[in-house]
Amino acid sequence: MATLVVALGGNAILQRGERGTAEEQRKNVDITAQQIALLVKQGHRVVVTHGNGPQVGNIMIQNEAARDQVPPMPMDIAGAESQGMIGYMMQMYIRNRLREMGLDIPVATIITQTIVDSEDPAFSNPSKPVGPFYDRAWAEKRMKEAGETWIEDSGRGWRRVVPSPDPKFIVEGPSIKALVEAGHLVVASGGGGIPVIMSPDGKLSGIEAVIDKDLAAERLATYIGADTLLILTDVPGAAVNFGTPSQRWLGKVSLEELERYQAEGHFRKGSMGPKVEAIIRFLRNGGQTGVIASLDRAVDAASGRAGTVVTKT
Ligand code: ADP
Ligand code: MG
Secondary structure (H helix, E strand, O other): OOOEEEEEEEEOOOOOOOOHHHHHHHHHHHHHHHHHHHHHHOOOEEEEOOHHHHHHHHHHHHHHOOOOOOOOOHHHHHHHHHHHHHHHHHHHHHHHHHOOOOOOOOOOEOOOOOEOOOOHHHHHOEEEEEEEEEEEHHHHHHHHOOEEEEEEEEOOOEEEEOOOOOEEEOOOOOHHHHHHHHHHHHHEHHHHHEEEEOOOOOOOOOOOOOOHHHHHHHHHHHHHHOOEEEEEEEEOOOEEEOOOOOEEEOOOOHHHEEEEEEEEOOOOOOOHHHHHHHHHHHHHOOOEEEEEEEEHHHHHHHHHOEEEEEEEE
């Protein structure tokens, strides 16, 4: 039975233009759950991971708005909150959809920590905007009093930026692997995992940073020895000359061809870039197939009949 790590994009939980009400998120997660259940029905062993940007952003806004009544939580704890809330929705809707198809498979979420290197160059260059927009006075106060980094974001106000270091190791990897091998459907590494650093004596501590969910999905897929890394998003795949008249969606491509396009700069930093990088790393680290496809084509994509399908040769 082939093992599939499915990395869900933001559109699996929230569509463009939605505010993020519980009902909107439930509806989207249920549609996603149907796709996941279909993958299981097709005979795949599935591990699910997902983004958390809008959800953790909203938690941070709640924290700031209630600052005087309830102590705000740091980013690592907010990340854990988002994993729990999204994990719960995934667990329930995936279980319901599986049952509808006559599949009695246990579904569980693992709150996941991801180790990053404390020497990662990202720490000297915080670049990923998080949380709400504020005015200059607030930004200056936070920079002075809390030592945070803030940037002015194209006239829309000031926003905090945090480092986005490279994920190295999934702390809960052994637990995830054991559950997968026992036939459970696992939801893990949400939002790329909670970023932690490890001291020389092995002690973990949470940090104020974010991890790219696609790069963390590669770490997870490689660790559990998955056959396929399937990255589902809101476009049909990876394109060369994206957004220009000569745009061309990539279908079946070899690893070398994809690396050539990457070197030519076809995939944007922060969106398609990390997906392509994740697929390249997965194949370099022993994976068989990497696919980037749109969420509604999940089943075809898993068997290489939709999306950008990357293999070693
Ligand atoms: P997700 O939440 O799924 O990670 P992202 O917004 O991070 O979604 O990445 C998907 C987006 O990447 C697409 O909506 C598209 O606008 C953008 N993109 C940038 N470069 C490319 C490219 N070369 N081919 C396809 N999509 C691209
Ligand atoms: Mg993304």
